[in-house]
Amino acid sequence: MSRGKHSNRFLVCPQCGISNLFVILHNNQVNIKINWEKEVVMTVPDTNPDSIDLQNIHCLGCSWEGSVNKLVKYFIG
Numbered sequence: 001m002s003r004g005k006h007s008n009r010f011l012v013c014p015q016c017g018i019s020n021l022f023v024i025l026h027n028n029q030v031n032i033k034i035n036w037e038k039e040v041v042m043t044v045p046d047t048n049p050d051s052i053d054l055q056n057i058h059c060l061g062c063s064w065e066g067s068v069n070k071l072v073k074y075f076i077g
């Protein structure tokens, strides 16, 4: 995977179809997006993406939570 070639296409919640996700980091909610390459795109620039637990992702739009592997490219509905 080459650097500087980040996709603008984001994985979405399998339950409601939005790409606005968050994780809990040090008791704080950190909003993130995850692109098709499963790279974390930070909405808070000074957070280290390496400290994000990709097995415990929450959706901002609904009650979904789970692994990055459960996110989908296209929301079928």
Ligand SMILES: [Zn+2]
Residues within 6 Å of the ligand: 013, 014, 015, 016, 017, 018, 059, 060, 061, 062, 063, 064
């Ligand atoms: Zn959702």
